[in-house]
Amino acid sequence: MTDIFEKYKDKLPGAILEEIKLESKSNELTQAEIIRALDESVKEYEAALIAPGEAIGIITAESFGEAGTQMTLNVFHFAGVAEIQVTRGLPRLIELFDARKEPSTPSMEVYLKPEFTANEKTIRRVASFIKEMKLQEISSEISLNIMKQSVDIDFNEEKIKLYGFKKEEIIEKVTKDLKNVTVKETKKGITITSNSEEVNLSMLYKIKENAKSVLIRGISKITQVLPKKEDSKYVILCAGSNLKEVLNMKEVESKLTTTNNIFEISSSLGIEAARQAIINEALSVIENQGLDINIRHVMFLADIMTQTGVVRGITRGGISGEKESVLARASFETPINHLIDASLTGELDNLKSVIENVIINQPIPLGTGLPGLMSKMKKEDKKGAKK
Amino acid sequence: MIDVFLNEAFIGSVTDIHEFMESVKKQRREGIIPTNLNIGHDEGLNEIHIETTKGRCRRPLIIVENGKSKLTSELITKIENNQITWEELTKQGVIEYLDAREEENAYVAISEEELTKEHTHLEISPITILGICTSLVPFSNYGSSSRLIRGSKIQKQGLGLYAKNFLIRNDTDASVLHYAQRPITTTFMHDIFNYDSRPSGQNLTIAVMSYEGYNMQDATILNRGSVERGLARSTFFRPYSTTELRYSGGLMDQIGIPDKEVKGYKSEKDYRHLEDDGIVFTEAQVGSEEVIIGRTSPPRFLGSLEEFNIAANTRRESSISIGEETQGIVDMTIITENEEGNRLIQTRLRENRIPEIGDKFASRHGQKGVIGMLIPHIDMPFSSRGITPDIIFSPHSIPSRMTVSHLLEVLAGKVGALNSKLIDATTFDNPSEESLRKQLLELGFSEDGKESFYNPITGQKFDAKIYTGNIYYLRLKHMVANKLHARAAGRVQLLTRQPVEGRAMGGGLRVGEMEKDCLVAHGAALLLKERFDSDKTILHICENCGMFATYDYFKNKAICTRCGSDTKVSPVEMSYAFKLFLDEIRTIGIDSQIKLKDKF
Ligand SMILES: [Zn+2]
Numbered sequence: 006m007t008d009i010f011e012k013y014k015d016k017l018p019g020a021i022l023e024e025i026k027l028e029s030k031s032n033e034l035t036q037a038e039i040i041r042a043l044d045e046s047v048k049e050y051e052a053a054l055i056a057p058g059e060a061i062g063i064i065t066a067e068s069f070g071e072a073g074t075q076m077t078l079n080v081f082h083f084a085g086v087a088e089i090q091v092t093r094g095l096p097r098l099i100e101l102f103d104a105r106k107e108p109s110t111p112s113m114e115v116y117l118k119p120e121f122t123a124n125e126k127t128i129r130r131v132a133s134f135i136k137e138m139k140l141q142e143i144s145s146e147i148s149l150n151i152m153k154q155s156v157d158i159d160f161n162e163e164k165i166k167l168y169g170f171k172k173e174e175i176i177e178k179v180t181k182d183l184k185n186v187t188v189k190e191t192k193k194g195i196t197i198t199s200n201s202e203e204v205n206l207s208m209l210y211k212i213k214e215n216a217k218s219v220l221i222r223g224i225s226k227i228t229q230v231l232p233k234k235e236d237s238k239y240v241i242l243c244a245g246s247n248l249k250e251v252l253n254m255k256e257v258e259s260k261l262t263t264t265n266n267i268f269e270i271s272s273s274l275g276i277e278a279a280r281q282a283i284i285n286e287a288l289s290v291i292e293n294q295g296l297d298i299n300i301r302h303v304m305f306l307a308d309i310m311t312q313t314g315v316v317r318g319i320t321r322g323g324i325s326g327e328k329e330s331v332l333a334r335a336s337f338e339t340p341i342n343h344l345i346d347a348s349l350t351g352e353l354d355n356l357k358s359v360i361e362n363v364i365i366n367q368p369i370p371l372g373t374g375l376p377g378l379m380s381k382m383k384k385e386d387k388k389g390a391k392k
Numbered sequence: 393m394i395d396v397f398l399n400e401a402f403i404g405s406v407t408d409i410h411e412f413m414e415s416v417k418k419q420r421r422e423g424i425i426p427t428n429l430n431i432g433h434d435e436g437l438n439e440i441h442i443e444t445t446k447g448r449c450r451r452p453l454i455i456v457e458n459g460k461s462k463l464t465s466e467l468i469t470k471i472e473n474n475q476i477t478w479e480e481l482t483k484q485g486v487i488e489y490l491d492a493r494e495e496e497n498a499y500v501a502i503s504e505e506e507l508t509k510e511h512t513h514l515e516i517s518p519i520t521i522l523g524i525c526t527s528l529v530p531f532s533n534y535g536s537s538s539r540l541i542r543g544s545k546i547q548k549q550g551l552g553l554y555a556k557n558f559l560i561r562n563d564t565d566a567s568v569l570h571y572a573q574r575p576i577t578t579t580f581m582h583d584i585f586n587y588d589s590r591p592s593g594q595n596l597t598i599a600v601m602s603y604e605g606y607n608m609q610d611a612t613i614l615n616r617g618s619v620e621r622g623l624a625r626s627t628f629f630r631p632y633s634t635t636e637l638r639y640s641g642g643l644m645d646q647i648g649i650p651d652k653e654v655k656g657y658k659s660e661k662d663y664r665h666l667e668d669d670g671i672v673f674t675e676a677q678v679g680s681e682e683v684i685i686g687r688t689s690p691p692r693f694l695g696s697l698e699e700f701n702i703a704a705n706t707r708r709e710s711s712i713s714i715g716e717e718t719q720g721i722v723d724m725t726i727i728t729e730n731e732e733g734n735r736l737i738q739t740r741l742r743e744n745r746i747p748e749i750g751d752k753f754a755s756r757h758g759q760k761g762v763i764g765m766l767i768p769h770i771d772m773p774f775s776s777r778g779i780t781p782d783i784i785f786s787p788h789s790i791p792s793r794m795t796v797s798h799l800l801e802v803l804a805g806k807v808g809a810l811n812s813k814l815i816d817a818t819t820f821d822n823p824s825e826e827s828l829r830k831q832l833l834e835l836g837f838s839e840d841g842k843e844s845f846y847n848p849i850t851g852q853k854f855d856a857k858i859y860t861g862n863i864y865y866l867r868l869k870h871m872v873a874n875k876l877h878a879r880a881a882g883r884v885q886l887l888t889r890q891p892v893e894g895r896a897m898g899g900g901l902r903v904g905e906m907e908k909d910c911l912v913a914h915g916a917a918l919l920l921k922e923r924f925d926s927d928k929t930i931l932h933i934c935e936n937c938g939m940f941a942t943y944d945y946f947k948n949k950a951i952c953t954r955c956g957s958d959t960k961v962s963p964v965e966m967s968y969a970f971k972l973f974l975d976e977i978r979t980i981g982i983d984s985q986i987k988l989k990d991k992f
Contacts, residue, residue, distance in 0.1 A: 063913045341980070348982040359912055366924050366967035372915015 009039060016047045058375035060359075065302040072296045073098065089231055089244045091265070097290050101267070101283065104310060104318030108265050111246035113227070116261035122239045125232070131256045132230040132241045133168060134223060140179065141217040143170065144194060149213055153196075154204050156213045160194040168222070175221060182219045183212060224250040249273045271316050279316050283307040330354050332361040394433075396440045409433055409440065413497075416442070421455065421485035432493030441493060450489040451520070452482075453500060453513040461504055461514045462486045487516075519580075519819050527581035529756045530804070530817030535797035542758030550754070550866030551626045552592020562631045562726070562738055567745070567869055569593075570625040575756075575864035576808035577801045579818040593756075593866040594624060595809070598802055599781035599845065600859040602788070603773065606765035612753055613784035617769025619747050623782060624867040628743045628874075630720060634685050634712045636735040643690035645710065647671065647737060650688045656709035658683065663711075665722075671737060676722045678714055678741070684722065685712040685737050714741065716898050717877075743873075750872035755863055757798040759789055773854070775843045781860060798863070803828045803841045805862030810835045877901075889927040889968040900926070927968040935960045938985025940971070962988055 010022050025046060029039045055061065076095040092100070092110045100108055115135060121127055141147065146159040164170075176188045176195060185200045197212060198204075229244035243251075248269040252259050264270060265286055271279035287303045309324060310317055317323040321338040328334050331347040331354045356362060359369045368374035393405040396412075406412040413433060419425045430450070431442045455462045463486050470476040481487045490498060490513070500513045507514065519527060525544035526532065532540050551569040555561060558568055572591040575582065582588065596618075607613045614623070636645045648670035649663050662683050665676040670686035678684060689710040714720070720741035730736040747753075747763060754760035772780040790799065801817070807828050808815040815823060833839040842857035877895040885892055891900030903923050911920040932941040934952035936959035941952040950961040964986070974984045 058915055060913045060915055063909055067909060067913060344977055344980075344982055353987070363908060363912075363920065363924065364967070364973070365970045366921060366928055366965075368917040368921050369912060370917075371912060372917050374915070374917025374921075 009036070009043070013043050013047065017043070017050055021046060021050065058372050060371050061305060063359075065305050068298050068302045069098070069306075072291070072294075072298055075296065076294050089229060089242045093290055093293050098287065101286055101290070102306065102310075102319050104267065104316050104320070104323060106268055108246075110244070111226070111264070111266050113243040113246050113248070113251065113264045114262065115241040115243060115251055116258040117239060117241070117256050118258045121256045125239075128232045128239050128241070131254075132232045135227055135241060135243060135251065135254070136230040137223040137225050137227050137245070138168070138221050139217065140175070140219040140221055143168070143175075143221060147213060147217060149206075149209055150196070151206070151209075154198060154209065156197040156209060156216055157191065158194045158197070158216065170221070178221055179216065179219050183215055186212065224254075227251075267316055271311075276311050276314050276316070280307045280311040283310060283316075328358070330356070330358050330361050332356075332364055333358055336360050336364065394438055394440055396442065398442045399445050400441070406440065413440065421488060423483060423485075427482060427488070430489075430491040430494040432491075433497055434493070443491060443493065448491040450491045451495075452487050452489050452516060453498070454516055455485060455488055456501065456507060456511045456514050459507050459509040459511060461507065463514070519821075522819060524581060524585065527579055527819065528587070529797065529819070530575070530577040530579055530815075531797035531800040531822055532757075532819045533797075533822075534800055535757055536794045539758035539793055539795050539797075542760075543754075543756050546754045546758060546760055546866065546868065547592070547756060549868045549870070550592040551869060552866075553590045554592075556590070558629075559724075562633075562740055563629065564631055565869070566629045567626045568629075569867060570627070571622055573864075574814075576862055577804045577815045577817045577864060579816065581818075593864050595805060595862050596623070596782040596865045597779060598783050598785050598861060598863045598865075599773065600785050600787050600790075600799075600802070601773070601845070601854075601856075602786055603767075603784050604765070606767070607761075607784055607786040608764070608788075610759075610761035610786070610789060611764025612761045612786070613765050613767055614747060614753075614763050615769060615772050615780060615782050616766040617772070617780070618782040619766060624747045624753070624865075626745045626867060628720075628745050628871070629723065630714075630718070630741045630743070631738060632684060632712055632714070632741065633736065633738040634687060635730055635737070636687075637689075638732075638734060639690055645687055645689050646707075647685060647687050647735065649686045650709050650711065651707075654688050654707050654709045655691075658709065658711070658713075662713070671725055671727070672722050672739060674722050674725060677719075678722060679719045680717055681713050681715070683711045683713045684739055684741075687711050712739075715896055717895075719743065745871060745873060747867065748872055750876075752868040752870040753783070754866050754868055755798055755801070756866070757795040757801070759785075759793070759795055759798050760868065761786075761789070771848050773845045773848055773858070775845050775858070775860060777843070779843075779860070783865065787859075799859070800825060800828070802859065802861035802863050803832070805864070806837070806841060806860070807831045807835070809862045810837070884927070888972060889929070891926055924967065928965055929968045929971065930963050930965050931971055932961050933964050933986050933988060935962060935988050938987055964988065 010026060013022060025039070025042055028034075029042065034042065073095055076098075089112055090110060091097075091112050092108065096109070117128065117131060121131060140158065143161055143164045144158050145161040146157075148157050148159075150157050160172075172190055172195070176190065179195065179197065180186065180188045183197065187198050187200055189196050189198075197216060199208060199212060201208075224247050226247045227243045227245040231242040233240055233242055246264040246266045246269060248262070248264045248266070249272075251257055251262060252273065263282070263285075265282075267279050267282050267286070270282045284300070284303050284307045287306070288300065291298050291303075306319075310319070317327075319325060321334075325337045326334060328337075331343060331352050334347075335343040354361060356365065356367070357370060359371060362369045362374075393407060394409055395405050396403055413431055416425070416429075416431045420427055420429055420431075426444065428450075429442060429444050430448070431440065433440050463481075467476065467481070467486065471481075478487070482489075498512045499510055500515055501507045501511045502515050502518050504514060522532070523544070525547050526540060528547055529535070529540060529543045532543070535543070551567045552572045553568060554563075554566065558566065569592065571594065573594045574588040574591050575593065576595050578587075602608070603613055619625075634647070636647055638644045649666050649668070650657055662681070663686055665672045665678055665682060665684065666686045667673050672678065672684040687710045688707045691706045691708060718741075720743040723740045723742035725740075726736075726738040728736050728738070747766070749763050749766060751763050752760060753763065767784075769780060773784075774780045789795075803825070804815040804817055804823065807813075811831065817823070829839040829841075832841065837843070838857070840857075840859075841861050842859050845854045845858040845860075846852065847854060875895070879891075879898055879900055882898050882900065883892045884890060893899045893902070908920065908924075911923065932943050932950035933939070934941045934955055936955045937952060939952065939954055941950045941961040943950045950963070951957050952959050952961055974986075977984055
């Protein structure tokens, strides 16, 4: 049995082989029938392959371009519903394909391990440990005490109680974060004094400003959390993204947790994950807009963006700026810069791609312009007569 | 304390906003301070702004005090009897003008019934929310707003009697509709603007049905019989003018039939319409590129030799001829002088425009479409009363656009036409559908406006009853005769050697960036090459240095002026635009060389 499938290993992808294996077992096919099914599959598979010379790049571009004209511009459908606002539609697609370092609305979906999803209370507790909380949020007043040369911080008692903070804990965090300061407990909160010998007002002011943004609890950059039940599974939606830190939490199910920041995925999970993330994000936008773009176009685009091992956007700083041909680069954006740069290094344009050949009006190396005709010259044999 | 600004300049501050604002308003209403002053409290910034500058949009509203309109019934009777003017009403503090900022602080009631104590103003009439063009749409409260906007835009493009003195005017692109009619279904705005004396459409009999597929999408079918009887005909006027310019050295243009020796002389045939004074005679039928005003100009540049030889042959021809693919009848010629005292000749061409396939028509409800077919009268469907419609309108144009007003106008037009009465269908104040149906029933017609129609070819009755009636239709200024254009080979630009642009120049139709993408996506490489070879040239390139070589036509040989005659020079076919591109980047100091390689 297995050796039949072994034979077809090079001809069909594993997923298809696996499917035929399962189906043949459940339908109790004979050896001959399995071979026939495999042969038919090979035929179908080969017929579905793209023909050499197909202009896949431009077809992908047009597949997105045509649908893009119908996209409604970032309409917010969830008015009144507890949701975290996420950029969607054309703006999201543009920032995705441009490979912006930071999405305009970074967001995460954090899933928890089953043992932590028992009740809503634990989930809320985990969520509160994810949300970034700064000293400013739990204090009612932060003021400069010029007489004592110190920064006095009064706590908001309600919040301290609500989140269960201990003063020692806060003092430790502040001392560690601000450096070279002494933090002492007061009646209402804490007071910070500098350890340096010379203390002036501007220095004190700096301490005050820095103290405001001391991270007391949570993960930095995550500004908002929203626990939500998503078909029997609990998920914490986060505004802001910090994948590395979130994955370090023991409560988090790392297999399911995602972010919409492609670069974070690329740096913490690798380029293959980034490729899949690009596909998922693009498809979710397309689906959200009620459009239908074949997944192969999305996959092709993701492949191109990630093929060098780093995420590159379709911009003049990314893929379009790395084209081999000078003319192709110049015809995209900022032509003069490209021409000057090319002239400095004496670049040679081999005119091998499409745009260059359109410019010089030669057949493009695509479709009917791709194949050439080679004829074998008849060799004269020894006697001099032609064969 | 709240800061007060007068025309964006700080003038002081007040403590009691309410008291201050009320006192300003009171004094304005009493005429103590100018009535063109407006005051507004910006709640966001907590500032009071007083404006007296020009350029603010202001609109009149009736003042309300303690929930009572200041425009009393007593005053209304006075207005009706012409005893009081608008001016006096504003002076008496009955009506005041608010600008956008003051309106933010006002609470305006739409009708008198809904007035409460909080209201500060009352709308003069709910229709003041609509503009002039929008008010011209009948039953517009039954239509969707986007269609209403389109409908009011379309009315500006409708042909009609645009000015009563059109016969002595010389407007560019002017058209006058023949037999323009007042609409049966009118609004109050038609009366106010005296629309009846300058109408811009005709009342047509419409049948809402599809017929032979010629009215699919937004096309409409017109009855050729109606068109032959003069429906929607128009006259198109096209002005031409020229001056006899004076140049330095006492030289000047001369209007007259050019001598044969003149540089650029066309042909005798081209000047045949000119009278002895060089100007075309009125009522002459002129065709494409024929001369209507003959003129010669002095030579452009006087060389030192030619200065002594100012003979007739050095003058150049500079006649005014009409454009390509245009024709017409000379309608009027004016000979006068311009400000500089030069002789000015103005001529106007007239052209009769009969509706043809592709001409644009529209109702007043944003339902625009082009003529898909002109069907002979005998082939038009007819009703059981023997009525053939002028226009067949597709029912598929209705559901997605929800122009109920269009359908109601058909009904109202039918009632009006049968009753010989005008129907007032002003927005928010028009006859109900029920009353129209009732009147139609009383007139002996089916109350739903539908009638039995017969197939003109087989004589059989259509299964469906056809909705038919009268509707006001506009012929829009976009006419096929002004737009139809195609070309094969023709003029090219001097710089790029690519075809010129534009219909008037006889230009080409551009295969643009996206059209190019389309051909690339199909892999049609050779078709793409053929489409883009309008500027192809053969250039000789030196294989040694990669620069363009010079072709010596005397020796019939190409030589590289840089490397001498020993190097190999090969002819290469490429687009002229690329050659130009290489030349241009050389001007910014970037050298470019072409390396040649044998293809096989
Ligand atoms: Zn050379």
